[in-house]
Every structure is written in structure tokens, then in C-alpha cells.
Amino acid sequence: MRDVAIIGVGMIKFGKYPDRLLSSMGRDAVLAAMKDAGVQPKDIQAAYSGSLHGGSLLGQRIFKDLGMVGMPINNMENACSSGSSAMREAWLGIASGLYDAAIAVGSEKLSALGGGVLPMEREDIEANEGMVMPALYAMRARRYMEDFGAKPEHFAKVVVKSRKCASKNPYAQFTKETTVEEVLNSRMIADPLTLFQCCPTGDGAAAVVLCSGDKAQKYTTRPIWIKGSVLVSGRFINGFRDMTTPEITVRGSKLAYEMAGVAPKDVDLAEVHDAFSIAELLYYEALGFCKHGEAIRLIDEGATDINGRIPVNPSGGLLSKGHPVGTTGLAQITEVVWQLRGEAAGRQVKDPKIGLTHCTGGGIYGLDHGACSIHILAK
Incomplete structure (x- = not known):
């Protein structure tokens, strides 16, 4: 397998754009990434488009008006992992030698769905009984409180950290700082999770340009190297689950660390799938940043703050930057690239060398999850 570098990234500010076409948002992200990379349309040999609700042939609609036609365009849906799955396929196409340069784009317009809770598939037994993601993570939170003595204040601290980071991110949906009291006093969604503890x-849209290692210096003097790229799907559940251990993330991270030749202690920053406050805490443990049951110690000590031992979600994460689901994985990649290049003004982690992104997707009755993609990047 060949070395693969990221040579350009771009995204638009997350928010609500009722009057914009989904394809035009994706196109803006593509143009920003290509400008950052210094490439022309003729340089791109393949494109990968990720979206959950993008409809038919979204990728073709994004690239058509840029004159990027005729090349292979792959449209991908993998729930919240759609964008990061597109990223992995672009990496694989180059690493295998099939292409020298490719682009991955994630685009989503959830405001068109009218807001509220995203529905689960009706064929899943739990969905028919009223199971939605906030309820699932509320159960995880209750179990964690019972097993490890966590308090609602611990969950609220995750949101406070998130909003503080997002206040320095011009691409974030929520940029106003908050307090523990405000988080806990926001409307209850699924006890103990309040509104501010659920991602909006x-x-x-976000996009990433990749190329083979031997071509990277043609375009940039600051390539970011993809050391690990892993995508795993859910496994069958046997018996009762440990609600405080996201098994799919544990499995995926072990594979990613092995591929990259690094350990959790080597990671200088991470962007993780904090769709709910409790989720971020669980992923501290599942990714190996601390032992099982010790996540509340990390949040109490400030270990995951911008200036902490292992900064997590300096972008503001899903809780504050936002979660247009098919875009999220590539927005995480974009943030880590900016951090590794020293371009995250106002929220810059001090001299990071290795960054990790983690994005999970969906839930299926009978499996431990739907999908999980993890990337490890290095400068």
C-alpha cells in the first residue's frame, strides 16, 4: 500500500440554510478544499460523496457544475459515518495505486427535515417500541452514574468545554459559551440528558483532497499523512450488553492504532463523536485515553481541555460545532488537519504531531452499532 497525504481541506460554516441547495453547499466545500490543495479539476481522478439524506446522485450534482464529469463518482451512505466512509474509500483508492489524487466530500441538509429527533428504521424492534438515540444515550448515562458515581454535573462539564472551544471556531453552529447551571436547567430531553447535552x-458540508505520497510535494510543503484508516461494522450482541462500553469503538481503535504503529498515549488531540455529553466520556475510555470508569476524572481535571493532556474536540465537537450527519467525519478530518498545520487560531492545540478522528454511525437492533470509522493523521 502506498503512502497517502491530505493536501487540502475545506468546509462551510455549520448552521441552517433553508434557501440553499444541498449540492451548492457541497460544491462550496469542494472549491475551498481544492483551493487549499492548489489543485485543478483535471488533477482529480475520482470523487467520493457521503450523505445520509442526500438523495440520488448527489455527488454527480455537486461536481457537474465544476466541470468534473466522466470520472468515477461514488455516492455513499453509512449513517453518521457517511463522510468518513467516503474518506476511507478515497484513501483506499490512492493507497492501492488505482488513483493518484481523489476528493471526498460530505454534505447534509437536516433543516429540510423539519428538526427534532432523527428517526430510526421502523424494521428495528426497538424503534417500534419508541427507542430513539437520546433515549439510548440516556440509558448509557444512567448506567454510568450507577456504576462509577458520575453526576449530572460531569455531563454538563463536557458541554461547557465544548461551547468554549466552539466560541473560537468560526465554522461552528453554536458559539456562545455556557455554564454548568445553564446546561442542567435547559429542557429535559431524556433523563438525565437535557437539551444542551444533545447535538443539534x-x-x-466539508471536503478533503488526498493524493499519493510521491505526488504530495508537487502541491504542498505541508502534507498531513494518513497513518491509519479503519472502518468496522457492528457485531451480533450475545446476552446483556455493557451499556458503558462502546464495543465497536474499542475494536476499531485497536485496529487503527495497530495500522498507524502508535498507542493512545501518542495521540496529541482527538475529534470524537460526541452526539451526546455522555458519549464523549464513554469514548475517552473506549479510545484508550483512560481506564474504564475514569472518564469523569479526566473531565474534572481538565485533561481534555485545549491545554490539557489530551485535548478532545477542540472544534467544539458535534455538541457545539454541529452535526449535519453525513458531513461530520470530514469536518473532523478538516479540524485535525488545521490543528496539525497550526492553523486553528484561537483554539490551537500546542504543537500537535498526531491527531485522531472517530465517527460512529447509526444503530441496528441486534448489533452493537452500525458503523465506526477512525483515522489517525500525522504531520
Whole structure:
């Protein structure tokens, strides 16, 4: 397999754009990434488009008006992992030697769905009984409180950290700082999770340009190297689940660390799938940043703050930057690239060398999850 570098990234500000076409948002992200990379349309040999609700042939609609036609365009849906799955396929196409340069784009317009809770598939037994994602993560939170003594204040601290980071991110949906009291006093959604502890729906797009290692210096003097790229799907559940251990993330991260030749202690920053406050805490443990049951210690000590031992979600994460689902994985990649290049003004982690992104997707009755993609990047 060949070395693969990221040579350009771009995204639009997350928010709600009722009057914009989804394809035009994706196109803006593509143009920003290509400008950042210094490439022309003729340089791109393949494109990968990720979206959950993008409809038919979204990728073709994005690239048509840029004159990027005739090349292979792959449209991908993998729930919240759609964008990061597109990223992995672009990496694989180049690493295998099939292409020298490719682009991945994630685009989503959730405001068109009217807001509220995204529905689960009706064929899943739990969905027919009223199971939605906030309820699932509320159960995880209750179990974690019972097993490890967590308090609602611990969950609220995750949101406070998130909003503080997002206040320095011009691409974030929510940029106003908050307090523990405000988080806990926001409307209850699924006890103990309040409104501020649930990620918002919204619109957005992000794109990443990749090329083979031997071609990277042609375009840039600051390539970011893809050291690990992993995509795993859910496994059958046998018996009762440990609600405080996201098994799919544990499996995926082990594979990613092995591929990259690094350990959790080597990671300088991470962007993780904090769709709910409790989720971020669980992923501290599942990704190996601390032992099982110790996540509340990390949040109490400030270990995951911008200036902490292992900064997590310096972008503001899903909770504050936003979560236009098919875009999220590529927005995470974009943030880590900016951090590794020293371009995250106002929220810059000090001299990071290795960054990790983690994006999970969906839930299916009988499996431990739907999908999980993890990327490890290095400068």
C-alpha cells in the first residue's frame, strides 16, 4: 500500500440554510478544499460523496457544475459515518495505486427535515417500541452514574468545554459559551440528558483532497499523512450488553492504532463523536485515553481541555460545532488537519504531531452499532 497525504481541506460554516441547495453547499466545500490543495479539476481522478439524506446522485450534482464529469463518482451512505466512509474509500483508492489524487466530500441538509429527533428504521424492534438515540444515550448515562458515581454535573462539564472551544471556531453552529447551571436547567430531553447535552441538527458540508505520497510535494510543503484508516461494522450482541462500553469503538481503535504503529498515549488531540455529553466520556475510555470508569476524572481535571493532556474536540465537537450527519467525519478530518498545520487560531492545540478522528454511525437492533470509522493523521 502506498503512502497517502491530505493536501487540502475545506468546509462551510455549520448552521441552517433553508434557501440553499444541498449540492451548492457541497460544491462550496469542494472549491475551498481544492483551493487549499492548489489543485485543478483535471488533477482529480475520482470523487467520493457521503450523505445520509442526500438523495440520488448527489455527488454527480455537486461536481457537474465544476466541470468534473466522466470520472468515477461514488455516492455513499453509512449513517453518521457517511463522510468518513467516503474518506476511507478515497484513501483506499490512492493507497492501492488505482488513483493518484481523489476528493471526498460530505454534505447534509437536516433543516429540510423539519428538526427534532432523527428517526430510526421502523424494521428495528426497538424503534417500534419508541427507542430513539437520546433515549439510548440516556440509558448509557444512567448506567454510568450507577456504576462509577458520575453526576449530572460531569455531563454538563463536557458541554461547557465544548461551547468554549466552539466560541473560537468560526465554522461552528453554536458559539456562545455556557455554564454548568445553564446546561442542567435547559429542557429535559431524556433523563438525565437535557437539551444542551444533545447535538443539534443542521446543515453543512466539508471536503478533503488526498493524493499519493510521491505526488504530495508537487502541491504542498505541508502534507498531513494518513497513518491509519479503519472502518468496522457492528457485531451480533450475545446476552446483556455493557451499556458503558462502546464495543465497536474499542475494536476499531485497536485496529487503527495497530495500522498507524502508535498507542493512545501518542495521540496529541482527538475529534470524537460526541452526539451526546455522555458519549464523549464513554469514548475517552473506549479510545484508550483512560481506564474504564475514569472518564469523569479526566473531565474534572481538565485533561481534555485545549491545554490539557489530551485535548478532545477542540472544534467544539458535534455538541457545539454541529452535526449535519453525513458531513461530520470530514469536518473532523478538516479540524485535525488545521490543528496539525497550526492553523486553528484561537483554539490551537500546542504543537500537535498526531491527531485522531472517530465517527460512529447509526444503530441496528441486534448489533452493537452500525458503523465506526477512525483515522489517525500525522504531520
